[in-house]
Amino acid sequence: MKKPKSKQLRIQSRTSEVQEIELLEKWIEFGKPESGSNPLSLPPLPAKSPVGRIDESTYSQYAGCTKFQQLPLSKNTKDGVRQSGYKIMTNIQRASLPHALCGRDILGAAKTGSGKTLAFIIPVLEKLYKARWGLEDGVGSIILSPTRELANQLFGVLKSVGKHHGFSAGLLIGGNEYDEEKDHVNRMNILICTPGRLLKHMDTTPNFDCSQLQVLVLDEADRILDAGFKKEVNAIISQLPKYRQTLLFSATQTKSVKDLARLSLKDPEYIAVDEEAIAATPSRLQQKVMLVPLDQKLDMLWSFIKAHLNSRILVFLSSCKQVRFVYEAFKKLRPGIPLKCLHGRMKQIKRTFILQQFVEQRSVLFSTDVSSRGLDFNKGVDWVVQVDSPDDVASYIHRVGRTARYDSVGRSVLFLLPSEMKMLERLQEKKIPVQFDKANTKRLQSVSGLLAALLAKYTDLQPLAQRAFKTYVKSIYKQKDKEVFDVTKLPIDDFSASLGLPMTPQLRYLDRKNVDKKMPGESNLVPEVPVKKDLIKLLRQKPTNNLFEESEEEEELDLLKSKETADGEEGKAIAADHLLPTTRVLKKKKLKINVHRPVGTRVVFDEEGNTLPPLATLADTSATDSAVLDKDKVMKRYAEMREDMKTRDQEDKLLDRQRRKEKRIKEKNKHKRARDEEEVEDEDGFSDKDTRNVKKSKVYFNSDSEEEGRSKVALKTDAISLAEQEELALKLLSSMNS
Numbered sequence: 074m075k076k077p078k079s080k081q082l083r084i085q086s087r088t089s090e091v092q093e094i095e096l097l098e099k100w101i102e103f104g105k106p107e108s109g110s111n112p113l114s115l116p117p118l119p120a121k122s123p124v125g126r127i128d129e130s131t132y133s134q135y136a137g138c139t140k141f142q143q144l145p146l147s148k149n150t151k152d153g154v155r156q157s158g159y160k161i162m163t164n165i166q167r168a169s170l171p172h173a174l175c176g177r178d179i180l181g182a183a184k185t186g187s188g189k190t191l192a193f194i195i196p197v198l199e200k201l202y203k204a205r206w207g208l209e210d211g212v213g214s215i216i217l218s219p220t221r222e223l224a225n226q227l228f229g230v231l232k233s234v235g236k237h238h239g240f241s242a243g244l245l246i247g248g249n250e251y252d253e254e255k256d257h258v259n260r261m262n263i264l265i266c267t268p269g270r271l272l273k274h275m276d277t278t279p280n281f282d283c284s285q286l287q288v289l290v291l292d293e294a295d296r297i298l299d300a301g302f303k304k305e306v307n308a309i310i311s312q313l314p315k316y317r318q319t320l321l322f323s324a325t326q327t328k329s330v331k332d333l334a335r336l337s338l339k340d341p342e343y344i345a346v347d348e349e350a351i352a353a354t355p356s357r358l359q360q361k362v363m364l365v366p367l368d369q370k371l372d373m374l375w376s377f378i379k380a381h382l383n384s385r386i387l388v389f390l391s392s393c394k395q396v397r398f399v400y401e402a403f404k405k406l407r408p409g410i411p412l413k414c415l416h417g418r419m420k421q422i423k424r425t426f427i428l429q430q431f432v433e434q435r436s437v438l439f440s441t442d443v444s445s446r447g448l449d450f451n452k453g454v455d456w457v458v459q460v461d462s463p464d465d466v467a468s469y470i471h472r473v474g475r476t477a478r479y480d481s482v483g484r485s486v487l488f489l490l491p492s493e494m495k496m497l498e499r500l501q502e503k504k505i506p507v508q509f510d511k512a513n514t515k516r517l518q519s520v521s522g523l524l525a526a527l528l529a530k531y532t533d534l535q536p537l538a539q540r541a542f543k544t545y546v547k548s549i550y551k552q553k554d555k556e557v558f559d560v561t562k563l564p565i566d567d568f569s570a571s572l573g574l575p576m577t578p579q580l581r582y583l584d585r586k587n588v589d590k591k592m593p594g595e596s597n598l599v600p601e602v603p604v605k606k607d608l609i610k611l612l613r614q615k616p617t618n619n620l621f622e623e624s625e626e627e628e629e630l631d632l633l634k635s636k637e638t639a640d641g642e643e644g645k646a647i648a649a650d651h652l653l654p655t656t657r658v659l660k661k662k663k664l665k666i667n668v669h670r671p672v673g674t675r676v677v678f679d680e681e682g683n684t685l686p687p688l689a690t691l692a693d694t695s696a697t698d699s700a701v702l703d704k705d706k707v708m709k710r711y712a713e714m715r716e717d718m719k720t721r722d723q724e725d726k727l728l729d730r731q732r733r734k735e736k737r738i739k740e741k742n743k744h745k746r747a748r749d750e751e752e753v754e755d756e757d758g759f760s761d762k763d764t765r766n767v768k769k770s771k772v773y774f775n776s777d778s779e780e781e782g783r784s785k786v787a788l789k790t791d792a793i794s795l796a797e798q799e800e801l802a803l804k805l806l807s808s809m810n811s
C-alpha cells in the first residue's frame with residue numbers, strides 16, 4: 074500500500090506515529106460517547122470547531138461531528154478518506170464511528186447504499202494502526218463477505234482508503250489461485266474473504282494463524298449468519314480468539330440472540346439509524362409492483378427492455394438456469410441494447426469482467442441473487458427489475474438497494490403472480506412504499522411465439538428452456554413461505570408454452586392433477602379454485618442414458634427427501650407411497666415380454682398392445698389420486714391366479730404325458746422291428762446308436778434330473794387310462810377353440 078522509506082525517515086515516522094497514537098488514544102478516551110447513546114441525537118458540531126488537542130488536558134468533541142476530519146483518526150486514514158472523495162459523513166458513519174473507534178462491538182443497520190462500508194473499514198485501519206500492527210504480526214483483521222463480488226468491492230475500498238497505511242491486505246475468494254494465496258496468506262494483516270475460502274485456509278494452509286485477531290467484521294451480517302453459511306461460520310469462529318472487536322453491518326440486521334451469542338459479542342452497540350424512518354428503503358427510490366401472470370413474464374420483460382433502451386437495467390431471476398435461458402434467448406432476439414448475464418456457476422474471471430462491463434456501459438444484466446447484496450455500481454443502476462419474486466422482504470430490500478445509492482435516484486419494478494399477491498402485503502407491513510400497478514397489456518409485445526421459433530431453430534436452446542422451466546417450478550416448490558409461493562397455483566402448461574417449449578416437461582415430484590390447469594388464454598387473474606396442498610408423489614426412477622436427465626432426476630429425488638424431513642408426517646406418507654407401484658411406472662418398466670418368465674405365466678396386453686404385468690390391470694387409475702391398490706383385491710386376484718395356474722399346469726402335464734407315451738410306443742415298435750430284422754447275439758446287444766437315441770428322447774422330456782424324471786413319467790403314464798387320455802385331449806381342444 075505504501076512505498077518503502079529510507080531508514081532515517083522510518084525512525085522519524087515511527088516517533089511521530091507513537092506520538093500520534095498517544096494523542097489519538099487520549100482524545101478518544103476524553104470524548105467517547107456514552108455506551109448506548111446515539112451520536113446522531115447530539116447537535117451537530119459547528120463546521121469550524123477545533124479539532125484534536127485544545128490544551129494539555131482538553132480535546133475536541135467528536136461524538137456529534139459531521140466530517141471525517143473532525144474524528145480522532147490517524148493522518149494516514151484521514152488522507153486516504155479525503156483522497157477517496159469523502160468529506161461529510163453519512164448517518165450510519167456518524168452514529169457508529171465514535172463507538173467503533175473506542176473499541177466497542179457494533180451491530181449496525183442502515184438502508185442500502187448509506188455508506189456502511191466506511192463505517193467498518195475505518196475502524197479496522199485505526200485499530201491496527203493504534204496497535205502498531207506490522208507485517209510480522211500476521212492476521213489482525215478479517216472482513217467476511219457473503220459473495221466474491223462484494224468481497225472484491227470491499228477490497229477496492231480498503232485499498233483506496235488505506236493506501237497511506239503500511240498494512241498488507243489479501244482477498245481470499247473462491248475462483249482465485251489457491252496455491253498462490255497459500256504462499257502469501259500468512260503475511261497478510263487484513264483479510265477480506267468469503268467464509269468458505271477462509272475456512273479452507275484455516276483447514277489446509279500450514280501455519281495459518283488467526284490467534285492474534287483484533288477485529289472481525291461481518292458485512293451483510295444477517296446473510297453470513299443464516300443457515301446457508303452456518304457450518305462454515307461456526308467453524309471459523311471456533312478458531313478465532315474471543316477477545317476481539319466485532320463489527321456487524323447490514324441493511325437488514327439480525328437481532329437474533331442466538332446469532333449474537335455465537336459471535337460472543339460484548340455489550341454491542343445496536344445502531345439502527347433508520348428505525349424511525351417512514352420507509353425501510355431509500356427515499357429516492359421509486360418502487361412499483363406489477364401483477365404479471367407467469368406466462369406473460371417474458372413478454373413483459375421484453376417489452377420493458379424495448380421501452381428502456383437507454384438505461385442500465387439489473388434484472389433478477391430466481392436461478393442460474395433461468396438467467397442463462399433468458400439471456401441466451403433474448404440475445405438471439407436482439408433487443409437493441411447490450412445484454413449480459415451473471416450467476417454463481419460462471420468462472421470468477423468472467424464474473425468480474427461482466428460486472429466491470431456493466432458498470433461502464435449501459436446494458437441489461439440478468440442476474441441471480443449473487444449480485445443482490447452490497448454491490449455498488451458506481452455509475453448507478455437506473456432500474457432494478459425483479460422478474461421472479463424475492464424469497465422474502467429482506468431479499469427484496471437488498472435487490473432494490475442496487476439502485477438509488479448514496480444520494481442518487483433509482484427505480485424498481487417487481488413482477489408478482491396473482492398467487493403471490495401476499496408478498497405485496499408483506500412489503501407494506503415492513504414499511505416499503507410500493508406503488509401497485511396492473512400491467513398495461515396494450516403495450517405488451519409477445520415473445521413466446523418468437524421463442525418457439527428460436528427453440529426450433531437453435532436446438533441447444535431447448536434444453537436450456539426445459540431446465541429454466543423445471544428449476545423455476547422447483548424453486549417455487551422449495552420456498553418456505555407457502556402463503557406467498559404456492560406451486561399448485563402455477564399455470565404450468567401456459568408457462569411452458571411461454572418459454573417456447575413444444576411440450577410441458579415432466580415434473581416428477583409434482584402431481585399434475587392438482588396443479589392449476591387452465592385452457593390456454595384463460596386469464597390467471599380469475600380467483601383460483603382452492604386446490605389440495607398435499608400433492609407430492611414419488612415415482613420410481615426411470616432408467617436413462619441422458620446424463621442431464623439423470624442429474625435432474627436425482628435433484629428431484631433429493632428434493633423429495635428434503636421434503637420428507639421437513640414435512641414430518643407428510644413426508645412419511647410420501648415415502649410410503651413410493652413403495653406402491655403405480656400404473657405409469659409399471660407400464661414404463663415392462664415394455665417387453667419376458668422370455669425367461671416361469672412356465673405358466675400369462676402375458677397380459679393392454680389396449681395399445683403393451684404388455685402389462687397381471688397386477689397392473691388392477692391399479693385404480695380413475696377413482697383416486699394415489700393409484701393405490703386395494704390389498705384385498707390383490708390377494709383375491711393372487712389366489713385366483715394360483716388356482717388358474719394349477720389347472721393349466723395339470724393340463725400341460727397331461728398333454729406331455731400323452732405325447733411321451735406315444736413316442737415311447739413308437740420307439741418300442743421301432744426297436745422291435747429292428748430286433749426282428751437284425752440278428753442279435755445276446756440280450757444286451759443294442760447298438761450304441763440306439764442307446765443314444767433312447768437317452769436323447771428322455772433328456773428331451775425331463776425337466777428335472779434325468780433318472781428321477783424318467784421314473785416319474787413311467788409311473789404316471791401307467792396310471793392314466795386310455796379313456797382319460799381321450800377326455801383330456803377333448804378338453805384341450807375345446808379350451809384352444811374358446
Ligand SMILES: Nc1ncnc2c1ncn2[C@@H]1O[C@H](COP(=O)(O)OP(=O)(O)OP(=O)(O)O)[C@@H](O)[C@H]1O
Binds near residue numbers: 158161189190474478
Ligand atoms: N460519506 C460519504 N460521502 C460520499 N459518498 C459516500 C460516503 N459514504 C459512502 N459513500 C458512497 O455511497 C455509496 C454506497 O456506500 P456503501 O457501498 O458503503 O453502502 P452500503 O450501506 O454498504 O450499501 P449496501 O447495504 O447495499 O451494502 C458508495 O458509492 C460510496 O462510495
